[in-house]
Amino acid sequence: MEGEAGACSTAATASCPLKNQDNTFSSSLSLEQIRKRQNQFSMERDWEQYHTPRNLLLALVGEVGELSEIFQWKGEVDVGLPGWSDKDRAHVGEELSDVLIYLIELAEKCHIDLPSAVLRKFELNCKKYPPEKVYGSSKKYTDYISDDN
Numbered sequence: 001m002e003g004e005a006g007a008c009s010t011a012a013t014a015s016c017p018l019k020n021q022d023n024t025f026s027s028s029l030s031l032e033q034i035r036k037r038q039n040q041f042s043m044e045r046d047w048e049q050y051h052t053p054r055n056l057l058l059a060l061v062g063e064v065g066e067l068s069e070i071f072q073w074k075g076e077v078d079v080g081l082p083g084w085s086d087k088d089r090a091h092v093g094e095e096l097s098d099v100l101i102y103l104i105e106l107a108e109k110c111h112i113d114l115p116s117a118v119l120r121k122f123e124l125n126c127k128k129y130p131p132e133k134v135y136g137s138s139k140k141y142t143d144y145i146s147d148d149n
């Protein structure tokens with residue numbers, strides 16, 4: 001990542017991403033690498049001036065809408081998107097990427113260390129949802145608190 005000549009120096013490759021048989025991600029790209037690359041992309045276009053927290057939040061919500069639009073009117077969709085075309089699967093990958101990129105940039109502009117925040121949130125979720133209490137249930141944590149009282 002570092003030392004590359006511009007944010008767009010790596011050509012887009014896979015036309016249909018994430019078709020790994022073992023359902024794992026193909027890259028170890030870090031959130032920090034994505035943050036740096038998006039910064040470079042914005043600076044090369046003098047777009048930093050527009051990337052305020054509020055604007056980024058609205059852009060993020062817009063991208064979630066674009067992702068939702070792909071699923072709209074399809075009914076329930078099975079894991080792995082069976083029967084979906086390569087074009088639709090690639091589109092899902094593009095919109096997921098837009099969401100992630102804006103999310104990371106929003107965290108940066110809010111001065112939130114996102115990887116640390118995620119690790120902290122995992123810890124909080126583990127305390128909030130102990131397996132022995134919630135196993136196999138979709139209740140909200142407030143329902144478990146009231147069960148104890």
Ligand SMILES: [Mg+2]
Binds near residue numbers: 063098
């Ligand atoms: Mg988009």
